[in-house]
Every structure is written in structure tokens, then in C-alpha cells.
Amino acid sequence: MRLLASLLLLGLSLAAQAEIKTEEIPYQSADGTRMIGYFAYDDATPGARPGILVVHEWWGLNDYAKRRARDLAALGYSALAIDMYGEGKHTEHPTEATAFMNEALKNADAAKARFQAGLELLKKQPQTDPTKIAAIGYCFGGKVVLDMARQGLPLAGVASFHGVLATASPAQPGSVKGKVLVEHGGGDTLVPADSVAAFKKEMDAAKVDYRFVVQPGAKHSFTNPDADKHKGHGLDVGYDKTADQKSWADLKQFLKDIFGQPA
Template structure:
């Protein structure tokens, strides 16, 4: 998969396998996402949440790979169609800062409801997000409890009262050299999960933030492969 993600042409080709779905939220906002149809008539589903770059071909290519592995995969968009070019941190930061928590919560819960109602989905739903999307993966699972939650180096500073809303276990991948999503934050999350009586598997890698993104200088191939293997094992165990 890393070979595809590193190559813009291959990533675009994989992204082209998805089709756009559009719906309205309960408040009347128009939202869209990219849907990768599962090979089977019915399959478990994954809700994928993009990094601060936005819903780009890379995330869509991951969704295509998840569909190849037997899941329905919905790559959602929290930026309303806007995407920062790879490496354009200033634009990415501006897009991320423009997200309103209330709207993002509604978008995520609306898409989870859509997956639950989809005739293609059977066997449960999981959320999966990276960086900015990692934090929203956890937020989505709090707002609309799902069977499993996967977080790649996302914000996890939540209280035990909030975490009691979780239904399924949480898998977290974190980096020792990450200055922001650090040991202090994750230790607080682990303690809060324990207080809430919720299960989690948290892994640390000798890497930096965004180590699983092949398009960045921080990419760590060995750790990215290990994290993805653990993610697939976790999803298989909790979704089938």
C-alpha cells in the first residue's frame, strides 16, 4: 500500500475507484464522502477520517485498500471539499482551525447513522483516523458508539465521563518523538479509560508524528507496516 500512497498517479487511480455520496445532516447542511463498496454483498464498515490536509487521494486510496480487504470504507470530509496541497502546512492549519466542533460532530454522527442503515453493511462499524482525524475518530465513537475505534497519533485528552459513552475497544498508535500527542496526554487517556471501565490497546513507536504517512519526511516504513498489521488484526477481531 505504501507504494501506491507515495505515487500521486497510483493514489489518484486508487481514489478513482470510489464514488461520491451526498446527504443532508439533521440541521440541513449538505455533506459528502467517498464510498468504497465492499466486494461482498454485506460487510463490516469503516469510517475513515482524514489528516489535517483534508480528504485527498491518499486517504481515498486507503479506503480503496480497505474495500479490497473486505470492508465497506467511507472516507468522510470535514472540510467541505477543500484540500491543502501536500506539504502546505499553512493552508492545512487554516482549514483545521476553521472546523466547528458542533458541525463536525453532526457530520460524523450522520455518516455513522448512514452506515448503520446501509444495506451493504453488516457486522459492525469502526472509526479510523490519522492526526487531526485520529482525534475525531475518538470523538465520533463517543457521540455514536461503534464496535471499534482506531487512532493514529490523534488527540485523546478526554474525561472518563466522556469515554463511558464508548461501546467498543480502542486501538491507539503513538510516537515517542511526537511533541504534541505525547506520553503525558496518552497516560491521562489510559487512566481515564481505566476509570471508565473501557478497553484499549496503546502502542508506542520509536518514530515521530505522522510516521504512517508515506508522503512525509517523517514516514517510518517498518513502524507503519507494524501499525497497519496491528490495525487489521484489531479490526478482524472486533468486526469480523
């Protein structure tokens, strides 16, 4: 009995020591932009595990994107919230956010280079299995991960949450290498119905393995608890706890379908 009690105490002690580790890592893209990534992993998980890139909303690399990286780490993945604007900058004002976003998207090659720099950084981490990489994105980030899939980057899957669906470079048959999950708010007035229809038509034509989920009544930014405070700027956004939880459950199943049960 004493031995059993000692082993139980040892197990509890080790469990208490295990935690989500985080680190800010500076890196640079091919266009010379200095960026700051936010890396998270569970140190109780042994060895390399699938890696997930997290791409922020149009606000930039803020606490919400970092929290999602920690959430993924808690599920057993290696997660890196990447910086698409440079210098880790972020804002809470729509005018600045729009300027940051437009600057990042004005050159498609530069945007791809910034994403790829983050991808390579995640692959280099010892906690990451470089052969098993997926990406998720929110709002602006949803567009980014969908565009990277359209351009044929080696991603096992991408998931977009209340993301922008329109693109200047539609997917072609065979270009998308992995699966696609889109979580869209049924009450999202910032992504019009014709964009939804065009996206589905594009995916069907390109023969992409995709799932499009509509969260009933949910507005743009439905996963972000901070969304409600932005209503003061006249934005038709809002947090929806039910849609947030359901879409996260969908993501967990999506990742299991791609990679199997995380360690």
C-alpha cells in the same frame, strides 16, 4: 481435463473482472454543510459486510484518506472516507489546514453532526452491514474518532493513528461502546507525553477496553508516505515504513477481533 481447464479459465476470468469499486457521494450534515464522501468496496465480496469510516488528517479529504478506504475495501470491508471540512476541501499548507481544523472543531455539536451524517451514509450502502460499524482516523481524524467514541456513538471499535489525544470531554464509565486502538509514535513531538499519560488515565478511569501501542522512534504522521514532503513547512513529521506496516497489521487484527474474519 477439458472441463477442469474450462472451469479454471472461468475462475480466472471472474477474478480478473472483480475489482475495488469507488464512488464519490455527496451528502449533507444537520448543520447544512455539503460534504463529499469517498466510498470503496470490493465487488467480489458478496452481500453486506462490516463498514469502516475513515477520517482524514488535518489536511482534509485528500488522496491519502481515499487510499486507506481502498485498502480497507481490499480487506473485505465496506469503507467510507468522510469529509469533516465540507465540499471535500483539502490543502497542503499548514496555515490552511489549521484554519480548516479549527473551524470544524469550534462547535462540538456541529462536528458530531458531520460525523453522524457520514455514519448514516455508510449504513445506507447496500454493501454495508449497518449493525457492524467501526471508525479509524489519522492525526485530526484520530481525535475525531476518539471523541465520537467518548460521546457514546454506536461504534464497535475506533482506531487512532498518530492522533491528537487531548479532549475537553473525557470518557465516562460506560460511555464508550466499543474497543479502542491507539497507534502512537514514540518520537511524536506533536503529541506530548503528558497527553499520553492523561489519555491512559482517562481510559482506565472510564474502564474502556483499549490498547495503546507505541511505535518506537516514529514521528507524527508515520503512516503517510507523503509526510516527508511537509518537513519543508517546519513540521516535525515523517514517514516510517516499519511503523506503518506494523500499525496496519495491528488494525487488521483489531478489526478481526471485533467482526471476525471478513468475507
